Amino acid sequence: MNSAVLRPVAAVAAALLLTACTTDSGPEAESRIGDSGEVTLTVWDQELVGGQDVQMEKLNEAFHRKYPNVRIRRVKRSLEDLRKALHTARVSDSPPDVVQVNQGHADMARLVAAKRLRPLDSYDHIYGWSKRYPKGLLDINSVTPDGRTVGSGSLYGVSLNGEIVGIFYNRKKLARLGLRPPSSWAGFERALAIAKDHGEVPISLGNRQPIPVTHSFGVIQDQVAGKRAVRDLFFGRGGSWTDAANLRAARTLQEWVRRGYLVAHPGKLAYDDDAFAAGEGVFLIGGTWFASGLGEHMGGDVGFVLPPPARAGGAPTTMGGESLPFAVTAESEHPDVAAAYLDFISSPQAMDVVTEAGLLPALRPRSGRPRTAVLKDVFAAWDTLSRTDGLTPYIDNATPTFPDVLGNALLGLVAGRTGPRDGMAEVQKNYAAFLTARR
Known part of the structure; x- marks a missing residue:
């Protein structure tokens, strides 16, 4: 129109x-x-x-x-x-x-x-x-x-x-590795290292489009920066994409790729649910809209958990909403x-x-009630986030051009074409220009 x-x-x-x-x-x-x-x-x-x-x-x-x-x-x-x-x-x-x-x-x-x-x-x-x-x-x-x-x-x-970006996991692979669904952020990163050491793909990533890597970054950002800072940044109430927490989130994303925790398929996959359903990857960072298809293909072998909090026992937070x-x-x-x-x-x-x-x-x-194991996990996660006010906005909607600007910066990080400081500087430039024009 x-x-x-x-x-x-x-x-x-x-x-x-x-x-x-x-x-x-x-x-x-x-x-x-x-x-x-x-x-x-x-x-x-x-x-x-x-x-x-x-x-x-x-x-x-x-x-x-x-x-x-x-x-x-x-x-x-x-x-x-x-x-x-x-x-x-x-x-x-x-x-x-x-x-x-x-x-x-x-x-x-x-x-x-x-x-x-x-x-x-x-x-x-x-x-x-x-x-x-x-x-x-x-x-x-x-x-x-x-x-x-x-x-x-x-x-x-x-x-x-309703929508939650969380972590799907392969129950059989976790059991073979002697692991349980992670309950802390440090425990999640340990699980990624163990999966890599045992020859598994910890997390597969489709990067033909920016959405998967944006969601992966968002999950990291929520744990590093916290929900209040992410919300303030999204709504223009304060903060910067080049502050210490966001640079740390960008470095973590790039470090996951370098360590082999996050395995990208250059130009191959628009998203990564098909590869995960076919048996690639111990974990999948993605939205709850995948629960139906994954449950159909994997049956009881797929589970879903909220991104574990940075502090064990803390309230979970992740991007999503509706x-x-x-x-x-x-x-x-x-x-x-x-x-x-x-x-x-x-x-x-x-x-x-x-x-x-x-x-x-x-x-x-x-x-109606959830019928599959993974959908029961999803419903329980939604209830938890509702009780704890744990949802953050989809960060790629922060400015009119942010889906492309943020997505391209993050794809550059994953591909090694740019570093965290330069990548986030480009993101902040777009964000600051938007805030200035809005005043």
């Missing part, structure tokens, strides 16, 4: 004013959707992997059963292609009504500033999302109308899945139907579908 070819802002504001004046309750709104005639709702998403695709197909089918007059036109794209389309696509004969948008300054804030997304506050009065979601999860999907501040302002999307939210575009011709769709996919019944698909739901399901 391009701001130059969107509907005039006045038209969007008028539509929002009409919506805000409605006194519909949830059931009344549902009745109105059913009486709205034949509608095609175009939905763009990036739920391509295993259970992610399954959950969307099932939810879309269920929505159509509830509203037979609404047909879902689903367009699936990779995250990279989706991001590109969101920022460059022009109005066509069938513009999207609902889109998944990455949180933070990289995508959501930019689109909000360009008036390409519709604020959902008026629909929240109808459906009560602010009562359904914890404030912390709502804040992740909130932006001020000018796009300058993430974490406050209006709500622009609702998320389907999946890319579904948002309503400003150019949607069916915003009321789109809002009903968002409400449907965030309902307790929808969370049952998510659980049955082998994924972590953002909210407590109505009756």
Whole structure:
């Protein structure tokens, strides 16, 4: 979508004013959707992997059963292609009504500033999302109308899945090495050394794209710098990418590669779950969205644990939160139907579908329970982080261009093309320029 070819802002504001004046309750709104005639709702998403695709197909089918007059036109794209389309696509004969948008300054804030997304506050009065979601999860999907501040302002999307970046492990390999899932950071690094000494790949890394190495760095950073410092850095409340803690995290990442703890596949793997499922690696640093596929391929041989704290017995912390939210575009011709769709996919019944698909739901399901051992681990980890307030934001969304800037710097560290100080200096340069421009 391009701001130059969107509907005039006045038209969007008028539509929002009409919506805000409605006194519909949830059931009344549902009745109105059913009486709205034949509608095609175009939905763009990036739920391509295993259970992610399954959950969307099932939810879309269920929505159509509830509203037979609404047909879902689903367009699936990779995250990279989706991001590109969101920022460059022009109005066509069938513009999207609902889109998944990455949180933070990289995508959501930019689109909000360009008036390409519709604020959902008026629909929240109808459906009560602010009562359904914890404030912390709502804040992740909130932006001020000018796009300058993430974490406050209006709500622009609702998320389907909870997400944790943690450590998957091969139970059989750990047992053969005489190891247990690590409970401290020092114990984890000892396990990496033991695995390497016994001829195992401690952690395999796909580095055709920057996301895997960014997540590996983020896990290290959380333990070295701590959650408060990481949160402050993300939200622009203080700190620097060249401070002692972040330089230490960068050095640790590079040192893991030099010691053979983190084994990269140059240009070979976009991610590393396939190699891990096939038996390469004792550990895999990755998101809980892999739990369904890994459980299917590895059965009871795969487990999941939170990154162990730097201090034994301390509270765990790691990056995560919730999946890319579904948002309503400003150019949607069916915003009321789109809002009903968002409400449907965030309902307790929808969370049952998510659980049955082998994924972590953002909210407590109505009756669904995890069926596989690894998903039980994931649910337990989510409960722990919720109790201890242990989640940190996805750091690659700290500025509009950070996914590429940070990712390329970290890929340079892994490949040995740059050192920690030079790599983090480039990252800080981008970050500082963004903060200056935002003032």
